[in-house]
Amino acid sequence: MIHVQNLTKIYRSPKKSGIFLKDLFNRTYEENKALKNISFAIGEGELVGFIGPNGAGKTTTMKILAGILYPTSGKVDVLGYKPFDKKIPFLKDIAFVMGQKNQLLWELPPTDSFTLNKEIYEVSDEEYKKTITELIDLLEAKEFLDRPVKTLSLGQRMRAELIAALVHSPKVLFLDEPTIGLDIFAQTTIVNFIREYQKRFKATIMLTSHYMQDVQRLAKRVIMIDHGSIVFDGKLDTLVAKYSAQKIVRVVVTKQLTLNEMQLPTYVKVEYHHPQLSLTIPKDKVEDVIQNILSKIDYVDVTIENEPIEDIVKKKFEE
Numbered sequence: 001m002i003h004v005q006n007l008t009k010i011y012r013s014p015k016k017s018g019i020f021l022k023d024l025f026n027r028t029y030e031e032n033k034a035l036k037n038i039s040f041a042i043g044e045g046e047l048v049g050f051i052g053p054n055g056a057g058k059t060t061t062m063k064i065l066a067g068i069l070y071p072t073s074g075k076v077d078v079l080g081y082k083p084f085d086k087k088i089p090f091l092k093d094i095a096f097v098m099g100q101k102n103q104l105l106w107e108l109p110p111t112d113s114f115t116l117n118k119e120i121y122e123v124s125d126e127e128y129k130k131t132i133t134e135l136i137d138l139l140e141a142k143e144f145l146d147r148p149v150k151t152l153s154l155g156q157r158m159r160a161e162l163i164a165a166l167v168h169s170p171k172v173l174f175l176d177e178p179t180i181g182l183d184i185f186a187q188t189t190i191v192n193f194i195r196e197y198q199k200r201f202k203a204t205i206m207l208t209s210h211y212m213q214d215v216q217r218l219a220k221r222v223i224m225i226d227h228g229s230i231v232f233d234g235k236l237d238t239l240v241a242k243y244s245a246q247k248i249v250r251v252v253v254t255k256q257l258t259l260n261e262m263q264l265p266t267y268v269k270v271e272y273h274h275p276q277l278s279l280t281i282p283k284d285k286v287e288d289v290i291q292n293i294l295s296k297i298d299y300v301d302v303t304i305e306n307e308p309i310e311d312i313v314k315k316k317f318e319e
């Protein structure tokens with residue numbers, strides 16, 4: 001479905017010397033190698049998380065895959081097309097949504113953008129009705145679609161952006177930070193929507209997000225990129241198993257304790273705000289420590305959690 005081979009992208013921007021005539025007649029350029037020979041493939045119906053720090057090359061990659069940018073070198077194939085040729089059947093089968101960029105008509109209600117896209121993509125009346133009803137339902141977007149976009153909240157706007165981008169039922173979705181800046185409720189709505197959409201329409205989705213929770217909830221596979229190079233491509237579970245070194249054990253205690261009474265080994269990190277006791281323990285020591293402490297204290301509840309996914313990913317990038 002998506003094949004990328006030895007893709008390189010170099011941005012060239014004019015360097016300013018500050019001397020007007022020199023800039024005009026003797027232009028020099030600054031080169032920024034944003035993508036360095038990257039390769040990967042994504043199969044039909046896959047949902048892949050594309051993660052990496054600021055400036056890693058995520059948006060650049062997705063813009064190339066969507067035909068917005070031209071690659072400097074390498075082979076790119078999406079649905080059997082070279083994206084930058086911008087063939088109509090290709091454009092009809094993809095969608096690119098950017099959380100940071102508004103694609104709706106600002107002064108008008110979202111419904112106007114929907115009907116505009118319907119015309120652009122030549123969607124039949126019947127199909128349009130069916131698709132739009134389903135999307136509005138999935139995104140619970142009924143109440144605000146007749147108000148000008150500029151009066152909508154960020155969460156409402158993002159939901160409308162998604163509907164507009166999906167009017168033509170694309171097979172391949174590039175979602176660039178679709179939850180950026182949203183509160184936890186709006187974020188959950190969008191995440192649930194993406195999951196449901198992918199299930200229903202068997203869409204192939206490439207998603208970037210700085211919220212690792214989003215990625216964890218949606219993608220089994222992640223591609224990690226840093227400074228224009230791919231540093232990991234595989235199952236998120238594999239990454240967690242390899243890089244997670246500790247677990248967090250939370251105990252609700254019944255009687256107030258002192259740290260002395262707990263007699264914990266020095267390798268355990270303790271946080272205690274009665275009645276919540278939280279212990280960060282190296283993975284291979286969890287059983288010993290739990291057995292030991294639970295024999296000494298009175299408690300009502302114990303839970304064991306993995307290290308936050310953010311910490312695990314950070315470790316991989318720091319490597």
Ligand SMILES: Nc1ncnc2c1ncn2[C@@H]1O[C@H](COP(=O)(O)OP(=O)(O)OP(=O)(O)O)[C@@H](O)[C@H]1O
Nearest residue numbers: 011013032034052053054055056057058059060061
């Ligand atoms: N139009 C441009 N001209 C010159 N350099 C650019 C241009 N767009 C991006 N870059 C540079 O290319 C590199 C990759 O940028 P890109 O936007 O792809 O990163 P990103 O992974 O999407 O980052 P973020 O997480 O901040 O969105 C960065 O060094 C960036 O400064």
Ligand SMILES: [Mg+2]
Nearest residue numbers: 058059060176
């Ligand atoms: Mg980006």
